[in-house]
Amino acid sequence: MTQSPATPLPPPKERRRLRDAAGLTQAQLAARVGVSRATVRAWETGRTTPLGRKREAYARLLAEFAARPAPAKSPAPAVSLEKQHTRAETPAEPTLTPPLTPLTSPTPLTAAQAFDALYAFCAPALVRQTYLLTGRRELARESVERAFQQAWDRWPEVAVDRDPAGWVRAAAYEYALSPWHRFRPRYRHPEPPPASPTHRALLDVLLDLPPSYRRTLLLYDGVGLDLPETAAETEASTRAAASRLLRAREAVTTRLPDLTDPAVLHRRLAELASTERLRAAKPPTVRAFSERRARFWTRAAIAFTLTLISATTLSLRTAPTRYEPPVPPGETVQGVPPRSAPGPLSEEALELREKLRRTTESGPERLLPEPR
Structure with a gap:
């Protein structure tokens, strides 16, 4: 029995162009194929490739879009990058994922402009995600800012990464879940919980999960990543991630039975994070702090190196230039008796000592000259 070859798919850029030409959003296309919006986004960026029945359904839709005649459109006015960011920061519904507006510009961007675009694209949603991981608003903002500071320090590496948003997200999650925060005075006491009892119950369930389970649940059901x-x-491993996901869902549904459906869980997670109205710092502030810290550590490294060189030079200048043998131990001289400690007194010596003591107390008789 032979299997029919897989239906060919157009390149990722062509997939996005066909969907745009059909007038569908990624969410609408995902509903027709039966997958999440993040999955369609991954297909259109080339990060993943559809398989099985999902591939067949996706290929049929793209073929249908390609067969349609292209509608006549008047040239749309160019939209600036700043306006795209403004629309992206105000989504129509609560979401945990960054907006899907493409960050493109007709002119090449500088390093600072590209970093600011990535920050505006990812930071608002990433702060909400990190809040669900920690339950602390200030720690969520600090984690995202620290992650972007690391990204700016290593921008040549991050800029060419296949998924810069994933790079920053992983750095923020690692910093937020660090166990050393419990020793900081500002994080020893819990923060006020959400005002809504429903949101408070969901946050309590999340914080009771182990960190690895909580992170897996957030990435899969909150952000919408695939299992691999x-x-x-x-x-x-994929098997370990699947096991963590199932156990995390079981723990959540045991205490909150109305969250059995993953779509409902995704919506509730987005609502919980969106009601807190978390805000991140401005991109120039993050870049300036990162540059200040880099300068500080550079100067500290230079100062330490100079101190080490000075100490080495001083040691070389003050070290002896010739060998000096150590002082030999003392030798015994023949003919000289060794010194000995005094022994016990004899009876005569004891009597003499007593006599001297008595004489000293009363004093000797005074001798006077006699006249002749």
């Missing part, structure tokens, strides 16, 4: 992508980001 979730396993890769959590540095686990």
Whole structure:
């Protein structure tokens, strides 16, 4: 029995162009194929490739879009990058994922402009995600800012990464879940919980999960990553990630039975994070702090190196230039008796000592000269 060859798919850019030409959003196309919006986004960026029945359905839709005649459109006015960011920061519904507006510009961007675009694209949603991981608003903002500071320090590496948003997300999650935060005075006491009892119950369930389970659940059901992508980001095998996901869902549904449906769980997670109205710092502030810290550590390294060189030079200048033998131990001289400690007194010596003591107390008789 032979299997029919897989239906060919157009390149990722062509997939996006066909969908745009059909007038569908990624969410609408995902509903027709039966997958999540993040999955369609991964297909259109080339990060993943559809398989099985999903591939057949996706290929048929793209073929249908390609067969349609292209409608006549008047040239749309160019939209600036700043306006795209403005629309992206105000989504129509609560979401945990960055907006899907493409960050493109007709002119090449500088390093600072590209970093600011990535920050505006990912930071608002990433702060909400990190809040679900930690339950602390200030720690969520600090984690995202620290992750972007690391990204700016290593921008030549991050800029050419296949998924810069995933790079920053992994750095933010690692910093937020660090166990050393419990020793910081500002994080020893819990923060006020959400005002809504429903949101408070969901946050309590999340914080009771182990950190690895919580992170897997957030990436899969909150962010919408596929299972292999979730396993890769959590540095686990696909089987381990699937086991963590099932156990995390079981723990959530045991205490909150109305969250059995993953779509409902995704919506509730987005609502919980969106009601907190978390805000991130401005991109120039993050870049300036990163540059200040880099300068500080550079100067500290230079100062330490100079101190080490000075100490080495001083040691070379003050070290002896010739060998000096150590002082030999003392030798015994023949003919000289060794010194000995005094022994016990004899009876005569004891009597003499007593006599001297009595004489000293009363004093000797005074001698006077006699006249002649």
